[in-house]
Amino acid sequence: MLDLRFIREHPEEVRNGIQLRGLRVDLDRLLDLDRQALAARQERDDTASEQNRLSKSVPSLKGEEKAKAIERSKDLGKRLKPLDERIAALEAEMRPLHLEIPNLPDPEVPPGLTAAENREVRRWGEPRAFDFGPKDHLALAERLGLVDMERAAKVAGTRTYFLKGDLVLLELAVLRFSLELVASRGYVPHAPPLLVKREAMEGTGYLPLGADQAYECTRDDGWLIGTSEVPVTAVHAGEILEEAKLPLRYAGYSACFRREAGTHGKDTRGLYRVHQFMKVEQVVVCRHDADESRRFHEEILGNAEDVLQALGLPYRVVALCAGDLGRSQSFTYDIETWMPGRNGYGETHSASRYYDYQARRLNLRYRGADGKVRFCHTLNNTVIASPRILVAILENGQQEDGSVRIPDVLVPFVGKDVLLPR
RNA sequence: GGAGGGGUGCCGGAGUGGUCGAACGGGCCGGUUUUGAAAACCGGUAGCCCGCAAGGGCUCGGGGGUUCGAAUCCCUCCCCCUCCGCCA
Numbered sequence: 001m002l003d004l005r006f007i008r009e010h011p012e013e014v015r016n017g018i019q020l021r022g023l024r025v026d027l028d029r030l031l032d033l034d035r036q037a038l039a040a041r042q043e044r045d046d047t048a049s050e051q052n053r054l055s056k057s058v059p060s061l062k063g064e065e066k067a068k069a070i071e072r073s074k075d076l077g078k079r080l081k082p083l084d085e086r087i088a089a090l091e092a093e094m095r096p097l098h099l100e101i102p103n104l105p106d107p108e109v110p111p112g113l114t115a116a117e118n119r120e121v122r123r124w125g126e127p128r129a130f131d132f133g134p135k136d137h138l139a140l141a142e143r144l145g146l147v148d149m150e151r152a153a154k155v156a157g158t159r160t161y162f163l164k165g166d167l168v169l170l171e172l173a174v175l176r177f178s179l180e181l182v183a184s185r186g187y188v189p190h191a192p193p194l195l196v197k198r199e200a201m202e203g204t205g206y207l208p209l210g211a212d213q214a215y216e217c218t219r220d221d222g223w224l225i226g227t228s229e230v231p232v233t234a235v236h237a238g239e240i241l242e243e244a245k246l247p248l249r250y251a252g253y254s255a256c257f258r259r260e261a262g263t264h265g266k267d268t269r270g271l272y273r274v275h276q277f278m279k280v281e282q283v284v285v286c287r288h289d290a291d292e293s294r295r296f297h298e299e300i301l302g303n304a305e306d307v308l309q310a311l312g313l314p315y316r317v318v319a320l321c322a323g324d325l326g327r328s329q330s331f332t333y334d335i336e337t338w339m340p341g342r343n344g345y346g347e348t349h350s351a352s353r354y355y356d357y358q359a360r361r362l363n364l365r366y367r368g369a370d371g372k373v374r375f376c377h378t379l380n381n382t383v384i385a386s387p388r389i390l391v392a393i394l395e396n397g398q399q400e401d402g403s404v405r406i407p408d409v410l411v412p413f414v415g416k417d418v419l420l421p422r
Numbered sequence: 423g424g425a426g427g428g429g430u431g432c433c434g435g436a437g438u439g440g441u442c443g444a445a446c447g448g449g450c451c452g453g454u455u456u457u458g459a460a461a462a463c464c465g466g467u468a469g470c471c472c473g474c475a476a477g478g479g480c481u482c483g484g485g486g487g488u489u490c491g492a493a494u495c496c497c498u499c500c501c502c503c504u505c506c507g508c509c510a
Binding site: 005038041042044045046048049051052054055056058059060066069070071072073074075076077240242365371373 | 432440441451467468469471472473477478479480489490491
């Protein structure tokens, strides 16, 4: 979230950010409530101050004077209660509004409201020219006996899948390869809890807005994570870290769950858009320094690009325009990987910087060398997400006979270099 | 799931109704001393909110209550530890 004080003092800047994103948020209501809360708190503090002063004098007083002081203090105490209630009510009304205020888009964010206005930053690799009619990943995988979609639907409903046989090994391989790559660069692997508390979801910005995209376990007050960014960024929530320990480079490895509400009829075929998937994620927690944030943003973007290059998959990097940006993010690069079955690029990675937006929600801070406590900056990016990456591997690696060549770097993990019909 | 014990500052650990935001020890920072270091000694060392400041308010796991006054009493929730049962 944004600093309430900042919102109070720079309302037009905040309003402008909301407008760039094409959002509607009741900023004025928040500002009005804030004014009321501020006044109420002032009155409360003054009253409490007076009461504290009296209470402290009680032990040193006697007889008549003592009785009077206690009387007067009692009166003040009675005035305190309604004030506290009023403040609590105001804060309760403010909280959701405050949490809904989106992050300020970074100045380098391209203007625009829809994905069509995202800016392509660069391309790597040449989409393969087929001298036969390429199949999509589902056709390939079914023919190779590597998936069972119908029975997954029977057992688990829509947007689910069974991976089978060598495809399971291939998934493990690509996850393992990716995790090792970032681990070798100092990202400490974390296998996190998948079911987390509301605070972790709220702290990373996936609640309250976004509740319809996450699976809630109401009986146990828990939420299934849609990304390990949630638990891994929240690891140090509420802590004051030592500056010398920063930056933290963490890698999350987990299953991820998404309801995909509102996407009916979109990407319904195959393994592209599913309710459950595996992901290796990179998370960086660094100092409160915009330049540092930008540097780490390039670093985590580069790590993902290195993974795709090692896999030999063509991709492009796009900078999301203001309207396509998530509410919590200040700047996001997506990486889209070439998928012959779509005859186009499909999103496989998303690298974002938040500045202190998440850190504020998580109360994630550090003590600087000067002794001052500041909010950290946070960033994250996909390293690899499966099965979506399998879509690209299968489709790009296919051969005319329906077999699939496995990227060289994965061969040691799979134990073979080509997936053949059984 | 049953029985018991416990959650205090960076750490250890006092504190069971009154000037306690918190003794004492350790750590850390600064200073004195020293050729330098160690030791010793002196001082400092939580966060949040309002305020230009002075200052005020809030916080001793979270929330609520009793009281003129709560770290201290009561209720409730959470977490940790030990033992028993069950299970991977």
